[in-house]
Amino acid sequence: MSDPMRIRAQVQGSGAVVRVLMAHEMETGLRKDAAGKTIPAWHITEVTAALNGKTVLTAQWGTAIAKNPFTEFVVKGAKAGDRITIAWVDNRGDRRSDEAVIA
Amino acid sequence: MQNRREMMRRSAAVAALLAGAGVLPARAQSAYNRAAFEGKSVDEVIKGLGIAKPVESKDIAFTAPDIAENGAVVPIAASTTLPGVQRIAFLVEKNPTTLAGVFDFTDAVETSVKTRIKMGQTSNVLAVAITGDGKVFYAQKEVKVTLGGCGG
Numbered sequence: 001m002s003d004p005m006r007i008r009a010q011v012q013g014s015g016a017v018v019r020v021l022m023a024h025e026m027e028t029g030l031r032k033d034a035a036g037k038t039i040p041a042w043h044i045t046e047v048t049a050a051l052n053g054k055t056v057l058t059a060q061w062g063t064a065i066a067k068n069p070f071t072e073f074v075v076k077g078a079k080a081g082d083r084i085t086i087a088w089v090d091n092r093g094d095r096r097s098d099e100a101v102i103a
Numbered sequence: 104m105q106n107r108r109e110m111m112r113r114s115a116a117v118a119a120l121l122a123g124a125g126v127l128p129a130r131a132q133s134a135y136n137r138a139a140f141e142g143k144s145v146d147e148v149i150k151g152l153g154i155a156k157p158v159e160s161k162d163i164a165f166t167a168p169d170i171a172e173n174g175a176v177v178p179i180a181a182s183t184t185l186p187g188v189q190r191i192a193f194l195v196e197k198n199p200t201t202l203a204g205v206f207d208f209t210d211a212v213e214t215s216v217k218t219r220i221k222m223g224q225t226s227n228v229l230a231v232a233i234t235g236d237g238k239v240f241y242a243q244k245e246v247k248v249t250l251g252g253c254g255g
Binding site: 015026028030045046049051054055056057058059060061062063064065066067069070071072073074075076077 | 134135136140175176177178180195198199200202203204205206207208209210211212213215216217218219220221222
């Protein structure tokens with residue numbers, strides 16, 4: 001199982017700014033190891049963000065998203081105390097979900 | 104014997120039902136657009152996404168650095184005031200695979216997103232905004248890369 005995500009969600013104006021830092025290698029499948037063998041692609045393919053259990057944002061990612069991906073977005077009308085849940089799935093079928101409370 | 108045959112028929116029907124039910128959510132879940140992500144040029148990605156040819160728009164605020172010292176981490180951001188935008192895609196013209204990511208917005212979020220991408224070499228980066236009724240706009244910027252982030 002992978003390391004937890006770091007999620008920060010703060011009220012700003014009429015919404016909440018959500019910043020997510022995920023822990024993932026995001027291998028492109030193009031690099032070679034010391035022995036000259038190609039390292040297989042290993043990257044997050046789908047991301048879902050939910051506010052109080054309701055999906056607000058989804059994303060599909062290719063190999064060109066940087067290692068340990070960072071994403072920032074703004075949820076309209078979110079209030080302090082609301083729950084933000086972020087979930088991802090990678091191309092190996094691993095998945096992870098983490099939650100944060102909006103401050 | 105009759106009973107057994109009847110049972111078999113029923114269980115087959117149940118299995119078919121279950122399989123049908125199982126297939127649907129699986130298909131809905133893996134909305135991952137492999138064709139688009141395997142595209143090796145802007146045209147291939149546009150075809151993969153099944154969208155119209157993008158029109159340049161000044162209403163997409165696209166920020167990317169002029170020079171990226173490290174191509175492995177290039178911060179980019181796009182937001183737009185265009186009405187009805189449901190999707191923003193980031194394309195890097197000269198990466199081995201052009202499409203970096205696609206973000207799908209609901210009405211509950213602002214059409215604004217920041218992320219970090221990898222770039223193999225100096226290239227144009229495009230932010231493509233797609234509206235619910237199929238209009239496609241883009242903004243682009245050239246980012247100079249001094250150290251590549253893809254491959255050895």
